[in-house]
Amino acid sequence: MLKDQGLMSWKELAPGMYILEPGNSVKFKTGDWKSHKPVLDKEKCIKCGQCYLMCPEPAYEENEEGYFICNLNYCKGCGICAAICPKGAITMVLEEA
Amino acid sequence: MGKRVAKEVSIAVADAVAQCKVDVVSAYPITPQTHIVEHLADLVNNGELDAEYIPVESEHAAMSACIGAAATGARTFTSTAAQGLLFMYEMLPIASAFRLPIVMVIANRAISAPISIWNDHGDVMTMRDLGWIQTFAENGQEAVDLVYHAYRVAEKAMLPVAVNLDGFIVTHVVEPVELLDQELVDKYIPPLKMKHKLDPKKPITIGAIGVPEIYTEARKAQDEAFKASYKVVVKAWQEFEKISGRRYQPIETYKMEDAEVALVIMGSLAETAMNTVDALREKGKKVGLIRIRLWRPFPTQDFIKALGKVKAITVFDRALSHGATGGPVGIEVRSALYQSNKRPKVLNLIGALGGRDVTTEDFEELFDRTFSFIKAKPRFAYEIFGAKE
């Protein structure tokens, strides 16, 4: 028997595989397959927000202190934030398996 | 009753499309389809058809525009041929997977190279597996009727439909054609109401990613809908008969009751073949003709029933599948017969390529060969008919 890999029965799908519930992508964590993750050094950060602006996902959220914190559930590990940071405050480190 | 008028078939087809009150026509002109979309452009320009005419820069854009428009609930039309259809290719499976009721007329034309503007079925055979319902017209009247039928079917089944007409042979001849009265068209094809469509007031997502955990199920759902469309097609023809008196079926037979051999064919060449059948019947030869009108979904049961008691058939293909076990229709037929108790010998000839004439005499020879094939050793491959040695 083939291993059951399906998410749901084909009968439950909307025609054309339309998604009838807009915005449901927040339910899906899309960052679980990354190999590297950004780590912030708050000492160096000047809160300029460029990481937040340039992240293609966008995974950064601003916290009460004004720091931009990456939500790793959505980060895909591309390293753009680390490359764009003018202060070298972000380091990409290998994700542990 | 509608009025019978003499018209170039392309013009009549365009008039029928206009009668179906399409909202969007998006097309790029290519021989031998040009007259169809030109006439539609005229109708829009003259205010006779209240539609958006999108003169795109390529067929890829033509199909893209139809997909976008259809997704918002608009009734759409496009038309193409040969290289144009191939240029559209990337978008074709998207139209069907999105379950959009797009109607396209393909004025069948041989594909390059060498460049040929003449007719065969090589172009449309490339898209036979992409989830489009496909019908083949034999003459002008049928071309027009299949357009009405296409909208009815597409919008009931929520699947795109391609109507195939032989380029020039059907598209460019002037024939007496009866267009339906507008009120009958309106009844047969009521305004399109889609259950789900792109609407800012009720947002949905069309075209999301299908991860391995859902892709298989998505295709299965599409395939089930596609197979179920057979019934929609047949019902739409029955309803069409009620309003027009003209009867259509997935498989047409001609003098098959007691036939010993038969020719299997699609499109306008069947008219020539019918003359041959008549001539041979007069000489007492038991020959018959099977014409496939609905090519996808393939009407397997109807086909097997149509065979009657024949001992051998010749499947006459109008397209090549290089290096395969037959032409596209030949492969289909052999595959259907394998699961059936009825299994006549199958000779598979590929001919009338790129506009090559096939005459009644040719068909006579072909029927003779089919007779001698009854006792011959079976041959599995195909043969290109009429290629000069």
Ligand code: SF4
């Ligand atoms: S780009 Fe660098 S310095 Fe600027 S907010 Fe982000 S981490 Fe801080």
Ligand code: SF4
């Ligand atoms: S690594 Fe890429 S995806 Fe992740 S937070 Fe940085 S910019 Fe965004």
